[in-house]
Amino acid sequence: MILFLKKNWRLLTFGLFLMIAGLTWGMVGNIGQNSQKSMSQAKKIEKQVEIPSEPYVNETELIGQAHHFYNQTAGWGRIDSLNWEEHQKFSQLLLNSLDAIKEKESLVKDFERIRSLATFIIEKEKDKQNVVMLHRIFHDLDIDMNNYENEDYFEVTNYGEGKKQKEVLKQIKSNSGA
Numbered sequence: 001m002i003l004f005l006k007k008n009w010r011l012l013t014f015g016l017f018l019m020i021a022g023l024t025w026g027m028v029g030n031i032g033q034n035s036q037k038s039m040s041q042a043k044k045i046e047k048q049v050e051i052p053s054e055p056y057v058n059e060t061e062l063i064g065q066a067h068h069f070y071n072q073t074a075g076w077g078r079i080d081s082l083n084w085e086e087h088q089k090f091s092q093l094l095l096n097s098l099d100a101i102k103e104k105e106s107l108v109k110d111f112e113r114i115r116s117l118a119t120f121i122i123e124k125e126k127d128k129q130n131v132v133m134l135h136r137i138f139h140d141l142d143i144d145m146n147n148y149e150n151e152d153y154f155e156v157t158n159y160g161e162g163k164k165q166k167e168v169l170k171q172i173k174s175n176s177g178a
Helices: 002-044 059-074 084-100 105-123 128-146 165-176
Strands: none
Touching: 059 084, 059 128, 084 105, 105 128, 105 165, 128 165
């Protein structure tokens, strides 16, 4: 037996190496599959975002919190799996907040547009583009008013003198039947 081991030690070492490599590769493959399963299950189980019952009382809080809501519910690919009940509830909160806030004159047009889009979400068919436009408005306002740092800027607000305000107006017009 010792003679056999002395003559074939290279072959036996190589075989042992292959077995260890195969086991390691198999375990890593299973870990990757399990983590992918966990990630897909986590996406399915995503919890609802807590929506306050009381309206926001100032425009900077409204803008920051609304932007956060849209990031959590519609950002990063979530637009294709919107919880419409949640968005309708949040849109009602937006309308209640807009009624409670005495906005700056520079925000009047943007707040009118927010009001229109939120009303469409509550009263009309499920149109993802209304959510997209609200998200973009709050994103730009959050950058302009709250110093939110992000390299994306959609240029859709009147406050920021955005060059693409027509996109929002076009969406509102398409929903109002005008």
